[in-house]
Amino acid sequence: MTEFAIQTQDLQYRPGPGFEIRDLSLRVREGAIYGFLGPNGAGKTTTIQLLLGLRRAQGGSMRILGREAPRELPRILSATGYVPERPHLYTYLTVAQAIRYHGAFYERFDWAYAEDLRRGFQLPQGASISRLSKGEVGKLLILLVLAQRPDLLVLDEPTDGLDPVVRRDVLTALLDFCAQRAATVFISSHLVHELERICDWIGVMDRGRLTAELPMHAFKNGIKRIRLAHAPSLVGDTPFTLVSRESSGLDVVWVVRGWQPPMVQWFQGVGAEILEVVDLDLEEGFVELLRGARSAQAI
């Protein structure tokens, strides 16, 4: 077993003018719950499709679950549970038929566990999928992949459009599975608050590039909004990364990345006074990071 469940090196993919995935190097540790963040159109779904062989990368290399992709994809996919962005179920099947159909593809499919989940989710066996609510379809999709007992779960917006009660049920089932089994979860979502609770690693995509990849605690603690008086107008070397700055009245607000408390000394050195250091939560940190990355590109 390797240390990384997913490892890509300089993936390149350019389906046409206007969009490309460039130099994508992802590292997803085994056993991590990895939150894959990014605005709409950043390339999250495309990346997932590249990983799972649904699109072919034009350059770079990938290893998934210790195997080379796409060469060893069948072996990789047999141990991977994938919930795509749009449901892929045959709507003329019943719940029980869908479970039998899906399960038939997977050697390790755990029929008893599937039945437990079905009861827990209160999905009627005989109900036709065409008659299920959106929430019930969401539950059925997660049931199918969990019962595969996969080593890797790839979930593309698994709770998008579901109501809070269903979201909670789906996440609870997912976490219960993770606690039983050291599976790796790669979860893409723009519901940032949801990820904040469960993820231990964060990757941020923007415009086809990975702009950040770090442990959740580093992400959350490293990004701060600092309100300053007498801020220097010219900034030379800083011990942190200056993500953005703006002034509001007499005060100047800097957003910095890679912050550590001893860095207050740097401000004393340049004659600035720190009025306030504000912690950012994941969502604010995410927004600031994207803003910073975009203004840097614009320059």
Place this chain on the structure above:
Amino acid sequence: MCVSVSVHQYTNERPGAAMFHHIDPRSPIPLYVQIASRLRLAIATGEIAPAMPLPSVRQLAAEIRVNPATVVQSYRDLERDGFIESRQGAGTFVRNLAEPRRSSERQREARRLVRELVAEASGLGITTAEIEQAWKNETEGRR
């Protein structure tokens, strides 16, 4: 802000999701620290009695919707600090702590609450004298 420092009677209920309503994923304090602090206090106040089993990692993670690794880390810290012990195959149990230890833990939490209150008040421009006056008014007759 709610400041209630009361000593609970022992109950025989397992700590459930309700105990963790106040954990805040958006806070810069890591979730595992928040969970451990909450349990530490519950043990110190007697909210969870000695020898009571804690929920399994699997149960608690699913119930409060956090990463199982987070719960593992909380339990590890609590065990290191002598609040709980895990017995192979049987689960994790609350240890019987001497009263001085429990009292010092409650005092620690009290200091934390006051520090938070003072910081918040000073941020809002309320003076220490005003807080002290308000404190007296609120706590009178409660002792």
